[in-house]
Amino acid sequence: MVMSGITRSRVIHLTEAQTGIPGPASEHAVSLLQRGTLNAMLALGRFAPQPRPTTPHAQDEVYVVMQGRGVLFHDGKQEPFEAGDLLFVAAGIEHRIEEFSDDLAVWVVFYGPQGGEIPGSTMGQMTDRNMESLLQAFADAWNRHDVDALMSMMTTDCIFEASGGNMADGERHEGQGAVRAAYAAVFEQYPDAHWGHARHFVTGDRGVSEWTFTGTLKNGKRVEVIGCDVFTFRTGKIAIKNSFRKNRPPIE
Numbered sequence: 001m002v003m004s005g006i007t008r009s010r011v012i013h014l015t016e017a018q019t020g021i022p023g024p025a026s027e028h029a030v031s032l033l034q035r036g037t038l039n040a041m042l043a044l045g046r047f048a049p050q051p052r053p054t055t056p057h058a059q060d061e062v063y064v065v066m067q068g069r070g071v072l073f074h075d076g077k078q079e080p081f082e083a084g085d086l087l088f089v090a091a092g093i094e095h096r097i098e099e100f101s102d103d104l105a106v107w108v109v110f111y112g113p114q115g116g117e118i119p120g121s122t123m124g125q126m127t128d129r130n131m132e133s134l135l136q137a138f139a140d141a142w143n144r145h146d147v148d149a150l151m152s153m154m155t156t157d158c159i160f161e162a163s164g165g166n167m168a169d170g171e172r173h174e175g176q177g178a179v180r181a182a183y184a185a186v187f188e189q190y191p192d193a194h195w196g197h198a199r200h201f202v203t204g205d206r207g208v209s210e211w212t213f214t215g216t217l218k219n220g221k222r223v224e225v226i227g228c229d230v231f232t233f234r235t236g237k238i239a240i241k242n243s244f245r246k247n248r249p250p251i252e
Helices: 014-018 121-144 147-152 176-189
Strands: 029-035 038-044 060-067 069-074 077-082 086-089 095-098 105-111 154-161 172-174 194-203 206-216 222-234 237-245
Touching: 014 038, 029 154, 069 086, 121 147, 121 194, 121 206, 121 237, 147 154, 147 176, 154 176, 172 176
Parallel strands: 154 237
Antiparallel strands: 029 038, 038 105, 060 086, 060 105, 069 077, 069 095, 154 172, 194 206, 206 222, 222 237
């Protein structure tokens, strides 16, 4: 239901937007309007896990509380909120919403450049470090074979371009459902899959992870190969994961 083709104006009704949640991969928040750097989402409390993780985002964000209540943990503080309140969290600030009611409904608006509207090297460096932490958490989830955790770190319209496939860009998977299935297939093919010696580099909205993959196929042949992922970030999450690895045959 993402409305990315709006050129002039549009009314997005709360009741209509609520029908799209949970999303196709059980998301508690879905994107409804994307225009330039702006990404407007609706989040519903009754579908959100508790406790919520502490998650810094790469853009400034505004929350408009339509109904319900909760507590915003941010920047070392705790502040309760209720319907009608407006919340603001700058890019790079660790925050989470807890103790929220089941009827919580919040418009979430991400906007502006990576690192926030107020320029500054400190904020940019903080955001890069936050995204490096995200990539390490992403790598840890791969080694736990935790598909739910992996998908929670990717956007609703995420893309995974696998290292193998018949196309120039490998095998391309688009959207939470397709990417989830592709990740699950990796764990099915390699029950002991592991990505070791992970190293991460981030600058702005792009990042790279290098790793050594090891795994055993069902026929007993073992794979050990060096590879990397090239990432594109949006709104503090992974929008594109593009995978590459050496073309080394399985070991007998």
